[in-house]
Amino acid sequence: MMNDPHQKVQASHLKRNAYVYVRQSTLRQVLENTESTKRQYGLRQRAVALGWAEERVIVIDSDLGQSGASSDREGFQRLVAEVGMGHAGIVLGLEVSRLARNSMDWHRLLEICALTDTLISDEDGAYNPAHFNDRLLLGLKGTMSEAELHVLRARLQGGILNKARRGELEMRPPVGLVYNSEGVLGLDPDRQVQHCLRWLFGTFARTGSACATVRAARLDHLVFPRRCRQGARRGELLWGELDHSQVLHVLHNPRYAGAFVYGRYHAQRNVDGVVRMHRMPREQWFALIPDAHEGYISWDEYESNQLRLHESARAIGTDRHRGPAREGPALLQGLVLCGRCGRRMSVGYHSRLGQLCPEYRCMHERIQHGEAVCQRVPGAGVDQAIGALLVEAVNPVALEVTLQVQRELQSRLEEADRLRHAQVERAQYESELAQRRYMRVDPDNRLVADSLEAHWNETLRVLSEAREEYARRREQDAHVLTQEQHSAILALASDFPRLWSDPSTPDRERKRMVRLLLEDVTLNRGEQISVQVRFKGGACRTLHLPLPLRYWQIRLTPAAVVDEIDHLLNDHTVLQIAGILNARGVRPGGGATFNSRVVTRLACTYHLKPRYDRLRERGLLTLQEMADTLQVTTTTVKRWLQRGLLRGHPYSDKNECLYEPPGYDSQPKTPCAKPPLRRQSQASVPNRSKEVQYEA
Ligand SMILES: [Zn+2]
Secondary structure, three states: OOHHHHHHOOOOHOOEEEEOOOOOOOHHHHHHHHHHHHHHHHHHHHHOOOOOOOEEEEEEEOOOOOOHHHHHHOOHHHEEEEOOOOEEEEOOOOOOHHHHHOHHHHHHHHHHEEEEOOEEEEEOOEEEEOOOOHHHHOOOOOOOOHHHHHHHHHHHHHHHHHHHHOOOOOOOOOOOOOEEEOOEEEOOOOHHHHHHHHHHHOOOOOOHHEEEEHHHHHHHOEEEEOOOOOOOOOOOOEEEEOOOOHHHHHHHHHHHOEEEOOEEEEEEOOOOOOEEEOOOOOHHHOOOOOOOOOOOOOOOOOOHHHHHHHHHHHHOOOOHOOOOOOOOOOOOOOEEEEOOOOOOOEEEEEEOOOEEEEEEEHHHHHHHHHEEEEEEEHHHHHHHHHHHHHHHHHHHHHHHHHHHHHHHHHHHHHHHHHHHHHHHHHHHHHHHHHHHHHHOOEEEEEEEEHHHHHHHHHHHHHHHHHHHHHHHHHHHHHHOOOHHHHHHHHHHHHHHHHHHHOOOHHHHHHHHHHHHEEEEEEEEEEEEEEEEEOOOOOEEEEEEEEOOOHHHHHHHHHHHHHHHHHHHHOOOOOOHHHHHHHHHHOOOOOOOOOOOOHHHHHHHOOOOOOOOHHHOOOOOOOOHHHHHHOOHHHHHHHHHHHHOOOOOOEEOOOOOOOEEOOOOOOOOOOOOOOOOHHHOOOOOOOHHHHHHHOOO
């Protein structure tokens, strides 16, 4: 008979090993389908029956629990390697499907078996892949095994899809939902779990933000349930702190709204064989049946939650991650690392005097766990310093120096190259010498010939290694700059500062330039801002920048102006002072002009003594006191003042005066012993923010 195994097995096969390949697709099969596993191990006896010695039969069973469709099976790889090296006389498998369920693996195995004259055996018989008929049969068996897998899968998948279309497919429910004994999905009877989920949806409805929900949970020290998905505690509830991704997961999951969904994610295998899950847009979901079961929120609430999440995602923007350079003015977007925790910092903007001011923030802990922002660094000063650093680094002088160094290095490399070449020549000489010695020896003198041959081989190996090393190092060093490249580099250096400072260069282009030159920038905010800049190529620079002034500090009136007001108050009213200062071209902190209001406010803020008190201290009398002193009516006092019979000093803008008593020598006297006046009861601590508020 054609397929008598004993006819195919030759002495040359028996000299080599017999490999028995054992595999079961899943761990469940390994546990439950023990009969099949036993039969597979039984193949060992079959190999012995075919003539292999017991110790020459090797069982490869490291692929138990792996599907034949996957090609990353360790045992199978080992089998192919053994066959390829000619160690195998026969490969035994219970059936072809055990060896491979995909054509690529199977045909590769056949090809290698044919080349190394290795037999293949299954329960039906032994085959020699080098023979056309056998190979045809094996090829067919392989194709059928792949087709069988496809049919099995299609049948299973069809059943699943049909059930999913009707909404009857049982899927692993998210935490908070469970199947009851009748197989109907409903709320988890555990009150605490229910309470937690209701709290989450309620808090999101109130705050409208997932981050705020995380913060609220942190504030109230709430713990949240999670369902353990794998391992020994699979299916158990674990309690832990709520984080941002969990909140998003719950909010995005339509099953909490009582809907049945299938096909939200699509698994795709990429070229490396790694399976990735892709989230599908809603219109591509395979099944969506709203109100299929009990839920925590209504479908309308779910929809509105999605809308809010979408809006806030847009507001936050993808600017926070490293990605392509975008339009905003923050120069270092996507390149900044936090000097405290090492995470990538994001960019935020705020407006100051109509201009967008960037700020670098480390938000990870804030977003994920609702903790304080790790650090915020004002961006304007940092960006400016980086710009100056780049313009300084890319200038013709600096580049000329670099090119000089490069030329110097080049000449040293040429010397090293000569030395290395001498090494190759030496190895060549040794090998030629060994060859000549071997050629001269009498071939019958095996002992000597063998040792000389071995020596020759050794010298040849050394020679080829030396040549490889030489070629490798030469290629490494072969970065010689041509004259053209040289001048192109210098031209770039003179173009760069011009391009950089050109106001018509868009921010995005500037950012692209930064990305070409810098690897990353690490920021640390302490007494000052430390900026560690890492250039492409490894060079590092550290800058120390002062913290920028706060807004109120910028708007503060200079101390000299305040002193001047203090001085002027001795002889002038606030209105007069405002006029004098404006005439001198002095400006208050906000940058506007002085008026009586501004001067009064400054006097008040800096506790300057009011003009009224100063005049009183100088011994001047009020209208009533003057009238009492002169024993006339107040009207008479006013009339005498107008006629110049008395001298008065105005202390307010309404022309109210204090009067010089008779015999006044205009020298300051001791302060009057009157009770404190209204204007003295002002707040005793200067309130700077008050000044700002007032002027703004
Ligand atoms: Zn940080």
